[in-house]
Amino acid sequence: MSAPFLWIIAPLFASGFILFFLRNRFASLAGGTFSAALSLVALIFPMDVALLVGPFSVKISPAIQILGRSLAFNPAQGSLIAAIYGLAALWFFGVHASGSANRFVPLGLMVVALLTASIAVEPFLFAALLMNIAAMLALPLLVPLYQPPGRGAVRFLIYQTIAMPFILFSGWLLAGVEAGPSEFGATLQAGAVLLLGFAFLLGVFPLYNWIPMLMEEAHPYVAGFLLWALPTFTIIFALGFFDRYAWLRSSPQLFSAIQISGAVMAASGGLFALQEKHIGRILGYAAVVEVGLLALALSVKSPNLTDIVFLLLIPRGLELAIWSLALSIVKRRVYSLRFSELKGMARKTPLAFAALILSHLSVTGFPLLAGFPPRLALWRELAEQSLTLSFWVYLGLIGLLAAAMRTMAVFLMAKENDTWEWNETWTQSVMLGVGVIGLFLLGMFPQVVQPFISGLPALYQHLGP
Amino acid sequence: MTLEILSWAAVVLILATSAVILANRDWRLSLGALTLQYFAAFWLITRHLPFVMGSAKLITGWMVVAILGMTKLGLSAEAEENAPTFLPRGQWFRLILFAAVALAAAGATPRIESGLPGLGLQVIAGSLFLIGAGMIHLGAASDIFNTILGLLTMIAGFEVLYAAIESSLLVTGLLAVANLGLGLSGAYLLTAGTVALESEETL
Known part of the structure; x- marks a missing residue:
């Protein structure tokens, strides 16, 4: 076999x-x-x-x-x-x-x-084509047949399709750069094309406008799944690029560009989430912050680079799954996910509310939750390299934290005579319960992911310790 | 010499069809122009790839045209009546923009040829015209049909250039799947919203 x-x-x-x-x-x-x-x-x-x-x-x-x-x-x-x-x-x-x-x-x-x-x-470059085909396959999930497609879905298709030629061309240009690394013009072209390709794939600032749009238009669980799957594989793909091309690893300009875009994404995502009044869009901005953190993790000059990247990737899947599931459960009971519709919903769907807030807090890096250990590791590396970058990340996470507080306040704004009800089905309760336990487990005992990530540095021999 | 002349004719055909797709709002004319555009792209691709591999791209392109055409035919007449078929201001703006892009592409072609000898002036020019036209179309399009046309045009331009540097069978196959996927995605998005929600099953 x-x-x-x-x-x-x-x-x-x-x-x-x-x-x-x-x-x-x-x-x-x-x-x-x-x-x-x-x-x-x-x-x-x-x-x-x-x-x-x-x-x-x-x-x-x-x-x-x-x-x-x-x-x-x-x-x-x-x-x-x-x-x-x-x-x-x-x-x-x-x-x-x-x-x-x-x-x-x-x-x-x-x-x-x-x-x-x-x-x-x-050759690994052909991955861009497979990612493009995967993105197209996801379209029927994002747009139900009875609903006209929104701008978010169309932009998603456009950006994912445009990324593919850039990535394929960059691979060809990079091969030329490897042959003659002293040619500044060629390296500049290759770097620019590569960055543009990944900017479209990952939705780097300002190309992430489709993410909150999609979270508003599509089913939260479907959109959440895509926001988990596509960036995860794109980051793994990007690690492959760094590992294979020595020029990329030794280019300070490229690392600066990745660092700046990561910091801008983390800060802007958090600040946009802070002023948002739609909890689906808040999840979208949280996903943007996470991609920003992943970009920053890619740019740290540390022997623990791969460990930090994968330490971020694994809890991310759990956080987004629980958050999206909680949103889906809430959405079945309200007309829209705007704050105005959600007042007092904590009493109608208490478990979904708890799971939503805990996963949100986990993304902000709240202690004892799954997101805390990887953020701590990233922060330590970042702080050694640049306090300014750490500050921008801190600002973004504070924005997300404030958004969590606002969401909590809205959900708890119940009328005095509203009673507590348990409206989640047993399947929903089990899924949310297991997910929340997982969040605490990964937060308190992060070593449980060790079997998954211990062998991964061997994959990236030039990036590992 | 004949091959050279035919290749330049293909470039001219690309220019003409791109302008038609950009300027008009009648989907029948646009798809007709796209059909011819795929033929011109096929000719340029076969300058570097074997005839059979180029034919695969041509057939895929025509299949995409057929998918989009059938979908448009199947849509209700009401939806078509509501769609704008003539946008005077947009039309001239796009044509002027395309002329500017075409001039820039024509200027860049010899420079790229000197930097990457062996690709061929016609291949580079045809590819740049297609990519430029596709990008303008994407920027100017506000509806799904034209967005898909823009993406298809841009990808066709990329394929013409990429065929000169990568002759892998797997890439040809995956690009064909990507093109078909784009056509099917376009057909799906065009149809979405026209079907009534009947039961839980359709959710």
């Missing part, structure tokens, strides 16, 4: 089966169980090593050939794949509880499979 078949082709077939034969809870359970199984296999069975399972010898070969090119996993990527499919399982198990469309699970699984292919494809 080969790894690309197991983690790319099999999920594509499974998604086809779920799309045509399963509905509602069964689709959610099947997608979640399948992803969890893939995650466990990635965690238990090392690639390219023969293992005896009872009377059988099992060996997962890391590569296959397709159209003259290869899809090849690095054996050290097992823990990364386990983390990705583990988080995907969490999203899929929550689909039924969130009330998302039936096609979320199959299309979501296809998106994850294609994005997983993007970390395996050789």
Whole structure:
């Protein structure tokens, strides 16, 4: 058996089966169980090593050939794949509880499979094409057939499509720069094209306007899933660029540009969230802040760079999943997610309210929650390099914290005679409960993610310690 | 020599079709121009890629045109009547903008050719015209159909240039899938909102 078949082709077939034969809870359970199984296999069975399972010898070969090119996993990527499919399982198990469309699970699984292919494809530059195709697959999720498409969805499509040529060209230009690194003009061109490509992919300031729009137009759970999946794989893709091209690692201008854009995203996202009155859009701005933090993590000159990046990525999936699920549950009971509609909702959906606030606080880096340890690690590295940058990040997180306080105040503004009700279903309660426990677990015992990230520095030999 | 002349003819065809797509608001004319544009792009692509690989791009492009055309035909007459078919001010603005971009592209072509010899003046010029026209179209478009046309034009321009530097079968295949995906996404977005919500199942 080969790894690309197991983690790319099999999920594509499974998604086809779920799309045509399963509905509602069964689709959610099947997608979640399948992803969890893939995650466990990635965690238990090392690639390219023969293992005896009872009377059988099992060996997962890391590569296959397709159209003259290869899809090849690095054996050290097992823990990364386990983390990705583990988080995907969490999203899929929550689909039924969130009330998302039936096609979320199959299309979501296809998106994850294609994005997983993007970390395996050789030459790795072709990942840009797979990401573009994955973004297109997500469109039917974002825009239901009965609803006219909004500006956010259209801009999402435009930006993700424009990014692809930039990335492909930059790879070609970078190869030229590697051959003759002394040519300043060529390095400048390659750097600019590369940055533009990633700016479109990640939604770097000011190209992130589609994110809050999308959070307002689309189902929160679907939009949250995309805000988790696409930036996660884009950051992994960016790490690959830094690892492969020595010129990128040694360019102070490029690192400055990434640092500044990261700080601007963190600060502006937080400040925009502070003045926002739509809790879906607040999630969008929180996702922008997180991408800003990831950009800053990419730019720290530290031997712990990969550790910090992955330490940020793993809790991010959990935070966004719980936040989006809580928003979906609240949205089913109100006309819109504007503050004016949400007064006193804490008494109608208490568990969703608690999960929403805790995940929001986790994104701000509140102590004891999942977001705290990675932010602390990032802050320590940043503070050693630039106090100014640390200040801007601090400002952004303060903005997010203030937004959390405002949200809490609105949810608690109940009339005196309103009674407390428990309107969440048991599935929703279990999902939210498990998620909240996970937030505390990752916050108090961050070493639980160690099995997932311990082997990852080996993937990026030039970035690791 | 004949090949050179034909390639320049393809560049002229690209210029003309891009201008038609930019200036008019009749979707039938736009799709007709896009069909011809794909033929011109195909010709330039085959300067560097084998005929079969170029044909794959041509067929994919025409399939996208067919998808968009069928979708437009299927939309209600009412929706079409409401759509603006003629925007006088926008029309001239876009044409003048395209002329400026075309001039800039024509000026940049020899410089790029001297920096990257072997690509061919026609390939570079055709590619830059398409990318420029696509970007203008994206900037000026306010509706989904024209946005998709802009993206398709821009991607076609990129493909013409990328074919000269990358001949991988996998890239050709993935670009074809991306083009088809763009066409299908456009068709889906055009249809979205025209279907009534009937049951929980359609959610």
